[in-house]
Amino acid sequence: MARWLSFLEEAKRQGASDVFFSTGNPPVMRVQGALKVSVDEPVLSCEDVSASLHAMMSEQQRRQFSDSADLDFAFEAANLGRFRVNAFQHHNGPGAVLRILAQSPPALEQLILGDPTAKSVLISWAEKISGLVLFSGRTGSGKSSTQAALVERINTQGVRHVITIEDPIEFVHRSRGGLVHQREVGRHVQSFDRALRAALRENPDVIVVGELRDALSVELALEAAETGLLVLATCHAADAANSVVRILQLIPVAQRTFAREVLAQTLIGAVFQCLFPTPTAGRAAAFELLQATPAVRNLIREDKPVHIRSAMQMGRASGMRTMQQALEDLVDAGILAKHCVPEAGLG
Numbered sequence: 001m002a003r004w005l006s007f008l009e010e011a012k013r014q015g016a017s018d019v020f021f022s023t024g025n026p027p028v029m030r031v032q033g034a035l036k037v038s039v040d041e042p043v044l045s046c047e048d049v050s051a052s053l054h055a056m057m058s059e060q061q062r063r064q065f066s067d068s069a070d071l072d073f074a075f076e077a078a079n080l081g082r083f084r085v086n087a088f089q090h091h092n093g094p095g096a097v098l099r100i101l102a103q104s105p106p107a108l109e110q111l112i113l114g115d116p117t118a119k120s121v122l123i124s125w126a127e128k129i130s131g132l133v134l135f136s137g138r139t140g141s142g143k144s145s146t147q148a149a150l151v152e153r154i155n156t157q158g159v160r161h162v163i164t165i166e167d168p169i170e171f172v173h174r175s176r177g178g179l180v181h182q183r184e185v186g187r188h189v190q191s192f193d194r195a196l197r198a199a200l201r202e203n204p205d206v207i208v209v210g211e212l213r214d215a216l217s218v219e220l221a222l223e224a225a226e227t228g229l230l231v232l233a234t235c236h237a238a239d240a241a242n243s244v245v246r247i248l249q250l251i252p253v254a255q256r257t258f259a260r261e262v263l264a265q266t267l268i269g270a271v272f273q274c275l276f277p278t279p280t281a282g283r284a285a286a287f288e289l290l291q292a293t294p295a296v297r298n299l300i301r302e303d304k305p306v307h308i309r310s311a312m313q314m315g316r317a318s319g320m321r322t323m324q325q326a327l328e329d330l331v332d333a334g335i336l337a338k339h340c341v342p343e344a345g346l347g
Contacts, residue, residue, distance in 0.1 A: 083100060163202060
């Protein structure tokens with residue numbers, strides 16, 4: 001077996017989440033959030049990393065990487081499963097970060113670990129017929145897993161047509177009670193925008209967007225939600241309240257008043273999540289939850305996003321909570337130990 005495959009096998013055995021192959025460094029894995037350098041492995045040469053990437057990529061992907069020096073893709077290794085890869089160039093040569101993907105989409109119960117508030121809110125979102133749900137979190141926080149868990153619940157609990165638009169495809173969904181079509185940007189369609197436009201003509205009930213990254217993707221997602229579809233989308237934001245601000249900032253100023261009105265009408269909720277170490281050497285997700293209550297809708301409509309956090313702090317009866325409140329709940333439930341939570345979390 002090639003050296004890089006052997007290392008992936010060892011990383012999976014140790015329960016790693018990510019693997020790093022980088023010219024000038026030995027292979028590294030991330031286990032329970034901490035980097036683990038493999039001191040027994042030799043330093044990788046440019047040729048070592050290039051050969052590994054060549055084996056992972058298709059011919060088209062090799063050409064794309066040669067042209068752009070940066071590429072996101074997914075690949076599957078026999079007996080090892082699927083991996084999401086970002087290949088890049090740095091001052092020593094090529095490098096790659098591989099996210100180890102689960103063999104099947106996770107169940108919500110696997111992710112929530114005794115958090116009844118998060119479970120109830122997320123399930124209620126999955127049962128909605130139309131509207132927009134936003135997922136945010138830092139890299140490696142598990143937001144893609146949470147999004148996939150909602151898709152899988154929709155797939156198994158009802159008869160709906162789901163179209164996912166991803167870059168790349170991470171979790172593979174088999175059509176169960178419903179019908180699922182997964183499209184990968186760069187492989188099945190040229191761009192998120194084209195895929196979103198096409199999806200509106202493909203008779204979906206649910207559209208899943210890997211990332212809202214520009215004005216056009218936000219406008220198309222809002223249009224889909226406004227016309228009666230359920231849209232599940234990720235975005236880059238520092239917290240749940242900020243996700244509302246972030247997607248509106250992508251819209252040109254002249255169009256923001258209209259976009260705010262549509263968002264106020266269509267938003268179901270937003271979740272921001274982080275992973276924290278547990279007393280049993282595992283990790284648990286803490287979920288900050290924003291619900292689109294009438295008060296929150298008015299704040300969006302009136303362009304008063306600074307007050308959304310206050311509404312979240314006061315809205316626990318509506319299923320809302322801040323990250324601090326989420327951490328307090330997990331500590332009270334015995335899932336997290338207070339000393340394992342950063343001071344910024346619990347104050």
